[in-house]
Amino acid sequence: MSQIPLDLPHRAALDREAFFVSASNAEALAMVEAWHDWPAGKLALTGAGGSGKTHLAHVWAAGTGGVVVNAVDLTDADLPGMVDAGAVAVEDVDHLAAMANPRPAEAALFHLHNMLAGAGGKLLVTGKNAPSRWRLTTPDLASRLQAAGIATLGAPDDALIHAVIVKIATDRQLDLDPRLPPFLALRLDRSLASIADALAELDRQALAEQRRVTVPFARQVLSL
Structure with missing residues (x-):
């Protein structure tokens, strides 16, 4: 007899130890970790969905004592409190374009950017593509983010795909046959988001x- 599975949340490990380094992400990791030397104190981290942007943003925040916030939540965020942290990662800035009215969130990000710059803080922003393709409606914000350096997480290689399968299975406490990671790595779509979906279904x-x-x-x- 089958049981009805409960949709229980699982906690993904987002610390530095759980971030597997391969040829596809080593350069981006090095740029993120060199945050002391970011030009103008800001960096844009780009990559496809599921490429590791959220994980790397949390690694950076842990290393800097900073905070992580999603761009669509900025209108309700404590901007001065985040500035006091000295380092802020704003995720999915490109998602603002899908909002019915992105201007309040864009205004909040613009103020956060300027306050951090004035206080000598650091700003990490993330999106699938470069800031020049984020379709922001606030010209001053767009120009400031386009001036940031860009670190790109590349398409996952074999080593990273294998490691991600093992990591997600561990996060979900799945009892995997040791032959399964290489089997899946050869057959699943080479997208970390697709791999996560496949493991969730399993x-x-x-x-x-x-x-x-x-x-x-x-x-x-x-x-x-």
Whole structure:
């Protein structure tokens, strides 16, 4: 008999130890960790969905004593308090373009940028593409963010895909057959977001059927 799986949240490990370094992200990591030397105290971190931007933003915040906030939440954020932290990571700035009225959030980001600059603080902003493609409606904000240096997380290589499969499985406390990571690495779409979706489905089905996640099970569930 199968059980109804509860959609329980799982906590992803976002510390530096859990950030696997490979050829696809080493350069971006080095630029983020060199935050003392950022020109004008700001950097844009770019990469596809699931490429590790959130993880790296949290690694940076932990190393600087800073804070992480999503761009769409800035209108309700304590901007002076964040400035007092001295370092702020603003995630998904490119998502502001999808808001019905992005101007309040853009205004908050503009003020945060200027307050941090005046206080000698550091600003990390993230998005899928370079700031020049973020379709911001506030020209002064757009020009300031386009002046930031850019660190790009590249397409994941084999080593990173394998490590991400193991990491997500560990985060979800999945009992994986050791043959499964290389099997999945060769067959799943080479997108970290797709890998996360696949592991989530395996987790859900394994809970429902009280099964261990093996190669035959994954082949069946994911139609591989």
